[in-house]
Amino acid sequence: MIEIENLTYRYPLTDAPALQDISLRVPRGQFCALVGPNEAGKSTLCYALSGYVPHFYRGELSGTIRVAEAEVAHTDLPHLVSKIGLVFQNPFNQISGARFTVREEVAFGLENLGLPRERILEQVDEALELTGLTPLGARSPYALSGGQQQRLALASIIAMQPQVLVLDEHEMTIVLVSHKLEWVATFAERVIALAGGRLVGDGEPLDVLTDPALVEAGVGQTRYSQAARQAGDQGKPLPVTLAQAVEFFDADRR
Amino acid sequence: MSSESISLYVARESGLHRLHPLTKLALAGLLLAGGLALPQAWMTYVFFAAVVLPIALWGRVAGALLRAIWPIALPFAISLLLVRGLLWPSGTPLVALGPLSLKEEGLQFAAVIVGRILVVTGSFVLLSLTTRPDALMIALAQRGLPGTITYIMLASLQIVPRFQAKARSILAAQQSRGLEIGGNILKRIRALVPLVIPLILGSIVDIEERAMALEARAFSLPGPKTSVLILADPPAQKAARWLLAGGMLGLIAARIAWWR
16 A cells, blocks of 8 residues: 655755655555654655655655555645545644635535535534534534544545545554554554664564664653663563553462 | 534525526626626615525525624624725714714725625525535535535635644643743734644644545545435526526626726
């Protein structure tokens, strides 16, 4: 679904590359988390997957990015939206400002795609249902709380039914960018770690999130593995989720 | 309608609300031309009372119309009557105020302008009260107005309140760090810098993210766009628009003739 080979990217007017020699593959249907410290390149990698790099930001890009059979660097941004949907960090800035109700806001992208009205309404209803926004459909997007606006941003992208969500539902591939490592450890099947624009870790959550080299590189660790480390090396695998932590410390008591 | 928008639209069940947005736009144009074409000041006031207000009553927004108009018209009326009345170079004095006097001709001139302001604001406010801005923009886009123009017009209505909210939060943040905004004019100007710079820089960042978010919604995709809003446009309304447009042109022609 996602294939990146030797991706290096430098923003315009900068010296240091934001991404350096990244290669990775994410198969269809995988829930993959992208973690790393600030300035690691997480957002830039998301922009590269969605085509904003290089189409929107320009800059120097080498290597290849393929998403759902499309060569990102050679596909126009508007034509990538059915393949990949990106939900940004700030939900407020994702509200188009061109529609007056939540329902119409979710429909905005589908209207731009020129879909027939009946199909738009079907997809909008489905997206509102998935995000729990159906009861708020007649409200102004600006009258929602921050959390509801975040769900609205997600609904607006889900409604367009992209094959890759950079987040998912059903059988879409999800790339989730997060600092919440406990959450990542609980739900993601795979964790990709970036630091200084380089790929420094890639694997199952337990392996990546307990790697001492990655803690050193600023990727961080879950509070559970941190507590277990402080308790001393006991030759047991470090926990990364609450359930694993309970098991880890319970074993000590027994 | 949320208070988070500067749109004046008031949702009501009325015949005026149900008209196609372009029909209401043509009606507003006719009212505007009618008010401006009348040769005598008193006619403009009669026109407002006998034509604009009854239409507002039909749309069940007469109260809202008057509430929206007076904060605009009243300051203009007072300042025009005083300035024109007192500073009219020569004419018939009505009331002496020290070395100055209110002149009849100056007051008459001010009354003409105030009447026109009443009709101009009345026409546009009536259109705004009964027409959703997005419906009007969709209607204009369906007639060929570029999507970017309609988007800028619409988004501006929505963005202004958010811009104000952002300015308020920056002000609160800077005051909590000890910024003083009172005092003499120099202090006040100095206090503007830590307010304006974060506001401008923050807004530039917002604009970039907004542009990207629009791309994520296929905004720049070429080709025909559709709409979930149904804008009923029966043949009778199309005919009415031609009549309204014809009437507007007729009034403009009459005004030009009267001027001669």
